[in-house]
Structures are given as structure tokens and as C-alpha cells.
Amino acid sequence: MRTGSITRTTAETDIKVSVNLDGTGVYDVNTGVGFLDHMVEQFSRHSLIDVTLHVKGDLHIDAHHTVEDSAIALGQAIAQALGDKKGITRYGSTYAPMDEALARVALDISGRPILVWKAAFSQPRLGTMDTEMFEHWFQSLSQAAGITLHIECLYGTNNHHIIEGIYKGFARAMAQAIAIDPRKADAIPSTKGMLGG
Template sequence: MRTGTVTRTTHETDVHVSVNLDGSGIYDVKTGVGFLDHMIEQFSRHSLIDVTCRVKGDLHVDEHHTVEDSAIALGQAIAEALGDKRGITRYGSAYAPMDEALARVALDISGRPILVWKAQFSQPRLGTMDTEMFEHWFQSVAQAAGITLHIECLYGTNNHHIIEGIYKGFARAMREAVAIDPRKADAVPSTKGTLGG
């Protein structure tokens, strides 16, 4: 089993995240931000990565630190579970329709983190969560996990559908990328012999 656990405590948040890349999409998510919980649950369910994510954050200030630190810890836990990345498929991509919205996500577990983000929202919040924080959440995950991540909303009008499609697309792409390639299960998928930058 490929698992990772991260506990991260600062003056702003107390975060505990664990993942099992070889899971079945079981989740236990409580961040204090309801919409974020819903999205991380979608990620777990559709990636088949088991996720426990518990956050106690300074929500009396705002949700920024809670959102950011949950993403950092999730990315770190994924990186720990991947280890030297031996045997992984490495690349993943998905189109995810959500009613009238369509998201496209492509990623490379390259060790070279970058986010290319092409999505916009027409309202400032979903639930209590600022929509500007979604890009930041994905940036933080990509940075901490070492993922080259391209996300685009091709079209859509409903903000909930747009972001849910993005999370589901990310989940399906991750499911593909972290899977063990049976033809090369003993090898790091790089001509360098390493994936780390």
C-alpha cells in the first residue's frame, strides 16, 4: 500500500492529512469550510485515493489559511505516498462534464510543479468559500506534490458545476497518473532515472 501522512501545525492551522493511493475512494474530511469538504470528497471518490483531511483553522480571520494549508498537506501526503515514483503511469488527463460545464485536466507527476489555470467564476463565493481560492488550492497542491498541472474550463455558466467538474477531472487524471503500469512496475518513468526536477 502506498500511503502518506502529514501533520502540519502553525499559529494559523492544525492540519492532519493521510492518503492511500491504492484505496477505494473512502474519505473523512472536516476542514470547517463546507464547500471545500465537498470538493475534497469528490476528489477522493473519483480518484479512488482514500483521504483523511482534518483541519482546525483560524476561520475567525477568514478561510485563506485553512484552504491553503489543507492543499499543502494533501500535496505533501501524495508526494510521500508516491516515494520515488517507481512504476507509476506518471501522466493523466480527463475531460469531466458537469451538466452544462466541461473541464479539461492534464497532469504530469514530474517533480516540476507548475499550475496553468484557465477558469473564471462569475460570483465571488460558493457557500462561504471565495472562488479566488480555488486556483490557489490547486497551485498549493501542485507545488507540494511536484505536479505539472494544466486545468481549463472549456465552457460553463454555473459556478458550482464549473468547479465540481474541475475537481472531478483532477481526480480522474490523478487516478490514471498514480496507477502502477504493469509493463514497467519496476522502473521510474523517466529517461533520467529519477523524477524530481
């Protein structure tokens, strides 16, 4: 089993996260930000990555630190679980329809993190979560996990549908990318012999 576990404690947040890349999509998520919980649960269910994520954050200020730090810790746990990345498919991409909205997500577990984000929202928050924080969540996770990540909302009008389609698309692309290719299960998927750098 490819697993990772991170404990991250700062003056702003106290986080415990664990992942099992070879799971079945079982989740136990409590960040204190309801909409973020919903999205991380969608990620777990549709990627089949088991995720436990518990966060105590300074929500009396706002949700910024909780959202940012949860993404960092989750990304670190994923990177830990991937280890040297031997045998992974490495690339994943998908189109994810969510009612009238359509998201496109493509990624490379390259060790060279970058986020290209092309999505916008017509309202400032969903639940208690500022919509500007979705891009920041993916930026933080991609940096911590070492993922080249391209996310685009091709169209859509309902803000909930737009972001849920993005999270589900990210989940499905991750499921592809972390899968072990049995033809090269003992090899790092790069002509360099390493990923990152």
C-alpha cells in the same frame, strides 16, 4: 499499499491528513469550510484515493489559511505516498462534463510543479469559500506534490458545476497518473532515471 501521513501545525492551522493511493475512495473530511469539504470528498471518490483530512483553522479571520494549508498538507501526503514514483503511469488527462460545464485537466507527476489555470467564476464565493481560492488551492497542492497541472474550463455558466467538474477531472487524471504500469513496475518513468529537477 502506498500511503502518506502529514501533521502540519502552524499559528494559523492545525492539520492532520493521510492518504492511501491504492484505496477505494473512502474519505473523512472536515476542514471547517463546507464547500471545500465537498470538493475534497469528490476528489477522493473519483480518484479512488482514500483521504482523511482534518483541519482546525483560523476561520474567525477568513478561510484563506485553511484552504491554502490543507492543499499543502494534502500535496505533501500524496508526494510521500508516491515515494520514488517507480512504476507509475505518470501522466493523466481527462475531460469532465458537469451538466452544462466542461473541464479539461491534464497532469504530469514530474517533480516539476507548475499550475496553468484557465477558469473564471461569475460570483465571489460558493458557500463560505471565496472562488479566487480555488486556483490557489490547486497551486498549493501542485507545488507540494510536485505536479505539472493544466486546468481549463472550456465552457460553463453555473459556478458550482464549473468547479465540481474541475475537481472531478483532477481526480480522474490523478487516478490515471498514479496507476502502476505492470510492464514497468520496477522502473521510474523517465529516461533520466529520476523525476524532479
